[in-house]
Amino acid sequence: EAGVAQSPRYKIIEKRQSVAFWCNPISGHATLYWYQQILGQGPKLLIQFQNNGVVDDSQLPKDRFSAERLKGVDSTLKIQPAKLEDSAVYLCASSFPTALYGYTFGSGTRLTVV
Amino acid sequence: KQEVTQIPAALSVPEGENLVLNCSFTDSAIYNLQWFRQDPGKGLTSLLLIQSSQREQTSGRLNASLDKSSGRSTLYIAASQPGDSATYLCAVKGNYGQNFVFGPGTRLSVLP
Numbered sequence: 001e002a003g004v005a006q007s008p009r010y011k012i013i014e015k016r017q018s019v020a021f022w023c024n025p026i027s028g029h030a031t032l033y034w035y036q037q038i039l040g041q042g043p044k045l046l047i048q049f050q051n052n053g054v055v056d057d058s059q060l061p062k063d064r065f066s067a068e069r070l071k072g073v074d075s076t077l078k079i080q081p082a083k084l085e086d087s088a089v090y091l092c093a094s095s096f097p098t099a100l101y102g103y104t105f106g107s108g109t110r111l112t113v114v
Numbered sequence: 115k116q117e118v119t120q121i122p123a124a125l126s127v128p129e130g131e132n133l134v135l136n137c138s139f140t141d142s143a144i145y146n147l148q149w150f151r152q153d154p155g156k157g158l159t160s161l162l163l164i165q166s167s168q169r170e171q172t173s174g175r176l177n178a179s180l181d182k183s184s185g186r187s188t189l190y191i192a193a194s195q196p197g198d199s200a201t202y203l204c205a206v207k208g209n210y211g212q213n214f215v216f217g218p219g220t221r222l223s224v225l226p
Contacts (some may be wrong), residue, residue: 006157033213042118042203042216043158091157099207100165102148103214105158113145 001025004106006092012112018080021109022074025094031055033079033103034067035091043091049075050097082113116141118206118217126223127194135189135220137204142182148214149178149189152201159200162189166209171174194224 001058005024013019025032030051035043046065048056051072060067064083069075079086093103117140136145146165150158162171162178166186170179173189177190187204201221205214 004157005149018128027125040218042205043216044215044216048213089155099146099214102163103205104148104160105155108155110155 004092004094004104006106006109008089008109009107010110010112012114013082015084015113016081018078019082019111020079021077021090021092021111023075023077023092023106025075025092026104028071028096029094029104030072030097031095031099032069032075033093033095035093037089037091037108039088046077079111082111084113087111087113116206116208116215118204118215120202120204120217120220122220123218124221124223126225128225129194129196130191131193131194131224132192133222135191135202135222136141137187137189137206137217139185139187139215140205141208142158143209144182145209147178147180147186147187147207148203148205149176150203152203152219155202158203182214183214194222196224198222198224 001107031094032049034046046060067077089108091108093105095103121136148163149161164180175192201219203219205216207214
């Protein structure tokens with residue numbers, strides 16, 4: 001089966017610019033997650049979708065981050081405006097609703113804010 | 115709130131050694147636990163998934179064990195190879211709909 005697709009793989013932007021990341025989950029996975037991974041740390045959940053509804057966005061910095069999953073399939077995560085501390089790898093994962101079989105991750109997008 | 119720690123933070127071993135990576139969690143009410151491998155600059159690759167009712171899972175040279183009562187899981191790697199060099203992360207999912215909480219990872223270097 002095809003894996004979780006993410007694009008772009010790398011992005012370099014200046015602070016205060018905006019950036020968007022795209023994710024297409026595994027077919028049939030109703031649940032989609034965006035994680036932020038800062039160098040040397042474990043991934044931290046930003047937002048979880050169940051189909052096109054938000055389940056958990058408690059750790060999403062809503063003043064600058066937004067995410068949508070309009071048709072319950074692919075998703076977009078946006079940062080506007082970016083700060084230096086947003087430099088990280090942004091990982092998308094998907095699973096069945098109960099996560100009985102765990103999560104499957106994409107390759108991630110490495111963002112560098114200069 | 116679930117907290118996950120991993121010891122050691124980094125490990126360097128000569129090729130051929132058997133090794134153990136440790137993962138500890140504070141809340142034993144878990145649904146399942148997943149071990150991942152991450153190569154530099156890449157995403158996470160799932161290695162093993164252990165359900166809360168299981169004690170261990172095996173895949174090739176990898177064996178993961180789970181002791182819920184003590185809040186611990188170990189990942190055993192037999193006959194390590196340079197290709198095993200990567201960061202290994204464990205993640206724990208709680209019983210009550212919580213998402214996976216990740217540990218900080220153990221960075222493994224296997225020297226030829």
